[in-house]
Each structure stands twice: as C-alpha cells, then as structure tokens.
Amino acid sequence: MMRRLARIVPVAVAIAVLGACQTTPGKGSAGTGMHDSGLDAIQTIVVIYAENRSFDNLYGNFPGANGVQHLKPGQYLQRDRDGSLLQTLPPVPGQGLTVASDPKQITTEATRGHPNRAYALDDPNGYGVSLDYKLHDLIHAFYNQQMQINGGKNDKFAAWSDAGGESMGYFDGSQMAMWQVARKYVLADNFFHGAFGSSFLNHQYLICACAPTDFKTQADPKKYQNNISVVNDDGVSLKVDAKSPASALDGPPKYVHYGVLTPDFRAVNTMMPPYAPSGKPAPKNSAEALDRITLSPQSAETIGDRLSAANIGWAWYSGGWQIALDGGKDAEKIVFQYHHQPFNYYTQYAPGTAARTEHLRDGGLDGAKFIADIDAGKLPPVAFYKPQGNLNQHAGYASVSAGDQHIADVIAHLERSPQWKNMVVIVTYDENGGWWDHVAPPKADRWGPGLRIPSIIVSPFAKRGVVDHTQYDTGSIQRLINHRFGLVPLPGILERDAALKAHGEAAMGDFTSALELWH
Structure with missing residues (x-):
C-alpha cells in the first residue's frame, strides 16, 4: 500500500537534534525533528489491548486479507515432533474442545482422527463450537511458541501444543461486531505480537520493549532454581524429558523443566507484580x-516515562482495577488478571507515588469509568485500556463474543466522544494465545516478534474499508506515539529496528500508512 508521506527520519538524526523543548498536542514538533505537521491533527491516541487470538483464528476469512481462504497444503500441514508429517491432528486431551463449564460437551473421541489441516471450529457440520464457547487456554509461552514456529514454517503448532489439534481451529469471525468495525475502517493483516509467547511478556513489550530481569533469582539462583527453564544449546527450545511421548498423537509433550525465566534470568513467562494487586487468592497459592x-521490582524506562518527561498526559485504564485492589470474590468473578497490568511492576509507579495516582487508573466494572471519561472528553493524549478478564477474549476463561460486544461498545462511545475528531484508536491483541497462524513472522531479535495477530485502526483519519498489508508489531504502537510527540525511541525499539535490518526484513510501520493526514 502506497505511503502518502516520507517515512520517519533516521533515529540517529532524531537523537542528534533532540532539544529542550516539549510538545503539547496540536502545538507542533517536540525537538526531535521527527514530527510531520499532518500528525498535529492527532490529539488523542487510544490503545485497546485484548487477549490471545491469532489473525487466522478470528479474521482468516476477512475479504481481501491474507487469510485461510486459498491456502496450499504446505501452508497448513502439521508435523510431528520428529519432523515427520502427521497423518491426522493429535486429539484434544481431556474433555475435548470445550471447557467443563460449557453447556455442550465435545468428547476427546470427536477430535481423534481429524484430518491434518486447519478447520472451522464453528462449522455447523463439524464441531459447531460458537463464539460463545470458552474453549481451552492453550499453552502460549516463550520457548514453546518458538518451537511451534519452527524457523518460520509454522508447522509444529499441534506437536508442541498441550491441546493437540485444537490449536489449528479458527472461527468465521463475520459474526463479530468488531468485524463490521474492521470493514468500516482499517484491518491490518501483517501485525505481529512483539515478543514470543506469553501475555505477561507482551504486556511488558508494549510499554518497555524489553524482557524484565528477575533480580532475586539472579542473586540466589539455587533458592529459585525452579524459576529457570532448561533450554537446549540453540537457545530457543526447551529440553524434552526422556519420558515424553515421542509422537504428539500419544499425548502432550513433557519437558525437563519449563520455567518462567531464561537461563540468564530474564522473565519471559507469567510472573506476578511486586505491588498490590498481585497474585492469586489463597489457598490456590x-x-x-x-x-x-513474583517478579522483582523493575526500574527500566517505559513509554510512560518518556511521555511524562515530555509533559504529555497519559493513563493506563484497567477494567476492575479498584475491585482487584479491594480483593475478595468480586475480583474472581471478573477474572481479573494481575499480570496484565505492566506498569504495576515498576518502582516509579509503586504504591504511594504521585505517578501511580496520576497514571494507573481504575477503568471501572465493565469499563464504566473509562467510558465515562470517553463520554466526557477527558481522555489524556495517550490512553491504554485493558478490559477485565471476562471481557478480554482470552480462551479458557473468556468467550470471544463477550469481549467482542464490549470492545465494539467502547468503540461506539469513542465515535461519539467530544475528542473523536482528533483521535486514533488501535484495537489489538497481546499475543496469539497458542492458536496457529499460517504467516511466518519476520526474523529480528531474541525476543521476537511472535505470531500474527489482529489489529484494527479506528479513526476519522483512517482510510475506509481498507486492509493494510504494512508490516507492524506491538512496538509500532510506540512508534506512532514517538512519531506524533517527537519522542526518542526506547532501546528495545532501536534493537528491534536494527535486528530487522540485519536480517534483511522490512521495517515496522507506525500506522501512518493506515491514515489520511496529508493532502
């Protein structure tokens, strides 16, 4: 898709000309020389961050998108752990495709012998699993995902999943309210989540473009040895236990040790924040x-810090935040996810700090307080919104339909907001959630990017009814913020850019390809 304006100037030039002046939205450039005058029209950037869906899982049938409609066998056939072609997909362990709380049960036997291919979960002549079903929380972890990607072939999703052939399922997303929003505005079909694996790590990548370090394990690795993954010499795969089933057809894999840290103490799988609200209620833990x-307190610089230093207002709105702080069963009812609150890991936003009070905001039950600020025109220039657990579309504890209706309702409020005429909204997901996608991610740095996920750009400036094929990743959200407000990129963004270039890959976009700001 053709660009209407030259890309952002080189980062080195941006850093060289960084001055002392600050940006106020609508007032022009903030001293980096990076800022295009057309971007002044953007006064408010809103990021809605949902959960755990690959692009093919929800938008594989979207008209004009690179989806599942015309795939050749080489793009979907799955291989066993030894590299041989699977004759059928592995059966789904336990009760089959649906979780125990669902009214309709599908047995494991119904998934045994399924042809080796991607398939529609909601096919009425097949399993008939609707968007209202929760399905399983498929494994989605740092090393496991790299093993599933298998160097870009994407052919070992079923082999290294803990849910067998369920990983190859997808929906006819045309029934979703957000599908209609995507048809109205811009759907990006080449957007990859920033880091391999987990929700935890991708929330960290969203704000710091980094993988945190667990300092307590680094200081006492013997005491916390269970935190550390046992990894092969390639540095990207887990060591398989000698007693692990040789074939995926005989059961899920077993590892020597699947931990939350890399051998050099970088936190890549789920760890809890050091500050309340944190952890899971007793007696579960x-x-x-x-x-x-529980991760050690972090102090790395975040996009929030960069915005604050430039006097740009921002906030992280978390659905049910106050309910979680209050504790008790109400937090369990909304399935509040403590590890989805990335700023709560950082000393600069610790309890008692002015920054916490200003920037970490209660989104309210069902997003009511966030919506109230939308309706009143009180959103800061940059606003992140994290829906509460049962509305975030995460398989295992949330349905697609509940989150879809909620996010579409939020979009409707944004379209009526007093701030709408100068707004850009990015609706995306943290990561793929263990669901297969057929597109190989570009090669970059140690942390990612991971799989392709949906992203929808909603704005009065958005091109209408367009599928944008520009390459993006989670860091593209920071790239847009940096471009608009003249901020110097965080080190992780520079690392990603350099790694892509070193591998001969295309640069990541900043969403301006999806917008019409210049005439």
Missing part, C-alpha cells in the same frame, strides 16, 4: 509459591 512467581 502458598506464600512460598507466590514469592517464587
């Missing part, structure tokens, strides 16, 4: 177990 999975 003992104090010792909770201590082990």
